[in-house]
Amino acid sequence: MNKALNRAIVATGLILAATAAQADTADKRIALSNNYAGNSWRQAMLKSWDTVTKQAVADKVVAAADPFTTAENQVTEQAAQIQNMILEGYDAIVINAASPDALNGAVKQACDAGITVVSFDGIVTEPCAWRIAVDFKQMGKDEVLYLKDKLPSGGNLLEIRGLAGVFVDDEISKGIHEGVTENPQFKIVGSVHGDWAQDVAQKAVAGILPSLPADIVGVVTQGGDGYGAAQAFKAANRPTPVIIMGNRQDELAWWKEQKDATKYETMSVSIAPGVSTLAFWVAQQILDGKEVQKDLVVPFLRIDQDTLEKSLETTEKGGVANTEYSLEDAQKVIAGK
Numbered sequence: 001m002n003k004a005l006n007r008a009i010v011a012t013g014l015i016l017a018a019t020a021a022q023a024d025t026a027d028k029r030i031a032l033s034n035n036y037a038g039n040s041w042r043q044a045m046l047k048s049w050d051t052v053t054k055q056a057v058a059d060k061v062v063a064a065a066d067p068f069t070t071a072e073n074q075v076t077e078q079a080a081q082i083q084n085m086i087l088e089g090y091d092a093i094v095i096n097a098a099s100p101d102a103l104n105g106a107v108k109q110a111c112d113a114g115i116t117v118v119s120f121d122g123i124v125t126e127p128c129a130w131r132i133a134v135d136f137k138q139m140g141k142d143e144v145l146y147l148k149d150k151l152p153s154g155g156n157l158l159e160i161r162g163l164a165g166v167f168v169d170d171e172i173s174k175g176i177h178e179g180v181t182e183n184p185q186f187k188i189v190g191s192v193h194g195d196w197a198q199d200v201a202q203k204a205v206a207g208i209l210p211s212l213p214a215d216i217v218g219v220v221t222q223g224g225d226g227y228g229a230a231q232a233f234k235a236a237n238r239p240t241p242v243i244i245m246g247n248r249q250d251e252l253a254w255w256k257e258q259k260d261a262t263k264y265e266t267m268s269v270s271i272a273p274g275v276s277t278l279a280f281w282v283a284q285q286i287l288d289g290k291e292v293q294k295d296l297v298v299p300f301l302r303i304d305q306d307t308l309e310k311s312l313e314t315t316e317k318g319g320v321a322n323t324e325y326s327l328e329d330a331q332k333v334i335a336g337k
Contacts, residue, residue, distance in 0.1 A: 026060050026062070028062050028063060028284075028287050029062065029064040029065075029066070029091050030064065030093070030280060031066050031090040031092070031093050031094070032093075032095075032276065032280075033081055033095040033097075034067065034095075035070050035078045035096055035098035036069070036070070036073045036166075039196045039224045040198075040248055040250075040319060040320055041196060041223060041246075041320050044319050045274070046067060046276070048274040048324050049065070049067055049276040049277060049280065050067065052274075052280060052324055053277075053280055061284065062284060066090075073098050075099050079103055082106040082107065082109075082110060083109065086113050090115060091115065091287055092115060092116035092117070092118065092286070093116070094117075094118050094279045095122075095129075096120060096121045098166065099124075099165065099166070100124055103126075104126040107119075107126040108126055108128060111128035116283055116286045117130065118130040118279050118282050118283045119131050119132070120133065120278070120279035121168060121275060121276075122167050123167060130282060130283075130286070130292060130294050131294060131295050132275060132278060132298065133296075133297060134297065134298055136167075136171035136271075137172070137175035138175055139172055140173060140178075140179065141178055142175075142269065143267075144176060144179025145179060145183075146244070147186065147218045147220075147242060148179075148183050150242060150265065151217055151218060151242065154185025154187075155186065155216075155217030155218065156189045156216050157180070157218045157219065158188075158191075158205070158208070158212065159188050159220050159221075160193075160194040160220070160221045160225040160229060161173055161191060161193045162195065163193070164193050169193075169222065173222075176220050186218075188220075192204035192205060192207070194225035194228065195224075196222060198225065198227050198248070199228060200225075200228070201225035201228035201229055202227075203228075205229045209232060209233070209238065218242045218244070219241055219244065221243065221244045221245070221246055222246060223246025223248065223269075223270040224246050224251075226244065226245040227245075227248065227250040227254050229243050240264070242265070242266050243266060244266060244269070245266060245267070246268060246269070246270045247269065247303060247311075247315075248320050249317055249318060249320065249321075252303070252312045252321065255268070256308055259308065265305050267303065267304050268302070268311075269300055269301070269302045270300060270320070270321070271298075271301065272298075272300075272323040273320050273322050274325055275298060277325045278325040278333065281325060281329070281330030290334065292334050293334075298333060301322075301323060303321060
């Protein structure tokens with residue numbers, strides 16, 4: 001009886017300890033403010049958020065983790081959305097921002113109301129907020145460095161940019177142009193916006209191809225645009241250049257087909273959509289009283305020739321190669337590990 005009683009006491013103590021550990025955030029409500037959902041990366045990002053946060057709510061880690069997406073990629077609409085979240089009394093707002101600075105007024109209002117603000121992917125510059133990002137500029141530069149090794153003689157490049165006016169688009173493009181400046185054997189002969197969407201990119205590339213030189217050796221991209229670019233080159237009956245991919249399933253599947261048929265070589269790089277789940281856990285940890293530095297950097301997710309098949313196997317049709325983060329992952333990032 002004594003042993004049984006002891007076991008019961010220990011078990012009760014463990015339950016109470018677990019409850020106490022969760023008590024600081026069990027009644028907290030977190031909102032996601034997202035400015036855009038019009039491509040597969042954003043859809044995967046929202047799906048990851050839903051998967052991880054629903055479990056966190058079920059486990060009583062937080063009381064709510066509600067996602068909201070604006071109808072248009074407009075700063076004014078997202079600012080109004082954030083102001084509504086302030087009025088709703090959320091304890092933290094996780095934000096993928098339409099602009100790094102134009103939302104700072106609304107973000108400051110949230111901070112002044114005692115709300116924790118964590119930005120990711122599209123980060124904000126307001127000092128009171130936290131930021132989680134990859135080095136997007138380096139990501140763009142790495143595309144050119146890859147082409148430098150593969151095509152040492154250089155040549156003409158086509159640049160496909162993302163969504164105009166968004167921080168991520170600007171930073172990746174800066175990195176690409178910096179890489180070309182340092183490697184003048186390459187020349188960017190055309191640039192279009194593909195909005196990180198296959199169909200938009202295909203139309204944009206098809207529209208500019210007739211005005212470009214015949215000898216395009218490479219296409220530098222931002223994600224969601226590689227497959228569309230390939231289809232545009234095919235429709236124009238032009239040779240397929242080295243197209244940098246962006247981890248979308250349609251891009252990876254096309255790449256594998258070309259690799260099997262002609263030994264086609266390229267690389268693929270993007271930020272994992274599951275970074276939204278890292279931002280959620282960082283917000284939860286801040287609400288739990290943890291000390292977290294304002295700027296956190298996570299590596300981008302790169303796929304090379306020898307990891308293509310494995311990555312494709314784990315990427316669902318219509319989706320994006322992804323990593324979802326756990327509380328333990330977030331704690332490691334916070335600790336700089």
